[in-house]
Amino acid sequence: MSDIFEREKKLFFPTYKRLPIEIDRGEGVYLFTKTGDRYLDLIGGLAVNVLGYANKKVRTAILNQIDKFNHLSNFFYQDTQADFAEKLLEFAGFERVFLASTGTESIEGAIKLTRKHFKSDKKVNLISFTGGFHGRTYGSLSLTYKDKFRKDHEPFLPFTKFLPYNSIKDLEDNVDEETAAVFLEFIQGEGGVNVADVGFIDKLQELKDKYKFLIVSDCIQCGAGRTGKFLSIHHFNVNVDICVVAKGIGGGLPLSAIMAKEYLSDCWKIGEHGTTFGGNPVACAAGSVVLDELQNGVMDNASVIGDYLKSKLLDIQKKFPEKLKDVRGLGLMLGIEVQNVNPSEVVNKLFDNKILVNLAGDKVVRLLPPLIINKEEADIFLYFFEKVIENA
Ligand SMILES: Cc1ncc(COP(=O)(O)O)c(C=O)c1O
Numbered sequence: 001m002s003d004i005f006e007r008e009k010k011l012f013f014p015t016y017k018r019l020p021i022e023i024d025r026g027e028g029v030y031l032f033t034k035t036g037d038r039y040l041d042l043i044g045g046l047a048v049n050v051l052g053y054a055n056k057k058v059r060t061a062i063l064n065q066i067d068k069f070n071h072l073s074n075f076f077y078q079d080t081q082a083d084f085a086e087k088l089l090e091f092a093g094f095e096r097v098f099l100a101s102t103g104t105e106s107i108e109g110a111i112k113l114t115r116k117h118f119k120s121d122k123k124v125n126l127i128s129f130t131g132g133f134h135g136r137t138y139g140s141l142s143l144t145y146k147d148k149f150r151k152d153h154e155p156f157l158p159f160t161k162f163l164p165y166n167s168i169k170d171l172e173d174n175v176d177e178e179t180a181a182v183f184l185e186f187i188q189g190e191g192g193v194n195v196a197d198v199g200f201i202d203k204l205q206e207l208k209d210k211y212k213f214l215i216v217s218d219c220i221q222c223g224a225g226r227t228g229k230f231l232s233i234h235h236f237n238v239n240v241d242i243c244v245v246a247k248g249i250g251g252g253l254p255l256s257a258i259m260a261k262e263y264l265s266d267c268w269k270i271g272e273h274g275t276t277f278g279g280n281p282v283a284c285a286a287g288s289v290v291l292d293e294l295q296n297g298v299m300d301n302a303s304v305i306g307d308y309l310k311s312k313l314l315d316i317q318k319k320f321p322e323k324l325k326d327v328r329g330l331g332l333m334l335g336i337e338v339q340n341v342n343p344s345e346v347v348n349k350l351f352d353n354k355i356l357v358n359l360a361g362d363k364v365v366r367l368l369p370p371l372i373i374n375k376e377e378a379d380i381f382l383y384f385f386e387k388v389i390e391n392a
Pocket residue numbers: 046102103104105133134135136185189190218219220221222246247
């Protein structure tokens with residue numbers, strides 16, 4: 001056994017809880033350890049590895065770009081950025097984009113864009129929701145709900161407020177002319193795979209028409225085709241002003257985007273926003289492949305296999321209603337809420353059977369597999385999941 005466990009302890013802030021295996025390589029939806037074990041990966045790089053591991057087209061695109069240059073400063077026009085941006089905006093239904101690298105950074109940009117748009121000391125309030133997760137830098141952490149992430153890191157950004165997710169009454173009571181923007185995940189990831197109610201979103205749209213605030217959609221986890229549509233907002237009838245994406249859109253490389261409607265396009269002037277690595281050409285080259293592949297069947301697969309998995313999980317829930325409280329989500333962003341069983345034990349037992357899943361919101365077993373997962377691979381998970389629940 002290698003000494004990585006000891007080295008890690010000496011080197012890093014202990015911010016990550018690591019799995020007790022060492023990965024050698026990945027292929028498709030599988031990870032292979034240095035000792036030759038094979039794990040079915042339904043964590044999927046936490047929604048990053050949408051095309052699975054070792055995708056040949058992503059590899060070719062990356063190598064071709066590296067042979068030219070792997071970085072240019074944003075002093076230069078870059079075809080690779082423009083190619084990616086054109087595809088992204090068309091697919092997403094927005095008109096302007098700023099490219100960055102990480103999710104939290106794109107939320108920060110969206111906060112800045114909101115502030116710059118209103119330039120007002122009256123329209124200042126930023127609303128977000130219980131269970132919401134938007135990142136860990138100060139702006140995004142100010143909009144992130146859970147105490148676990150925030151505790152002892154105060155003070156946060158002023159003029160922020162949390163409302164209960166999916167509560168129409170709280171929206172009505174708290175949103176007004178001082179509201180600048182409402183930030184939300186249309187499907188909450190870390191909060192436990194909670195899908196927004198249609199009635200809640202309809203009310204949000206109605207209030208937006210009245211008070212003229214911005215709706216900022218965090219599609220960092222529920223974008224990139226995961227829900228069977230490119231963005232989770234595409235499942236709703238809503239007029240979103242700003243949408244941020246990250247994670248899956250870069251083919252495993254750091255790439256994020258703040259997308260906005262045309263009327264916001266004059267908001268930022270030269271120098272008012274920027275980042276060294278934003279729109280890195282290698283990430284954009286990989287990202288273009290992701291967008292092409294999503295359109296060439298991968299997104300449909302997310303929808304078909306997602307529906308299949310969900311219906312089979314609902315069957316399992318019928319067999320064990322005392323242990324499975326709920327099965328929810330869309331496409332390949334699914335959550336199984338357990339009750340009367342130890343959630344961590346379910347995850348650990350699956351791990352013993354060489355299946356990787358993790359927990360969201362304490363009691364929810366979350367599935368975020370690569371979107372290329374096929375029916376046979378889904379069946380392997382279902383078989384072991386049922387066995388684990390039966391014996392839990
Ligand atoms: C919905 C959502 N928003 C924001 C983030 C933050 O993204 P990053 O970790 O790339 O900063 C995450 C990460 O898990 C997320 O799931």
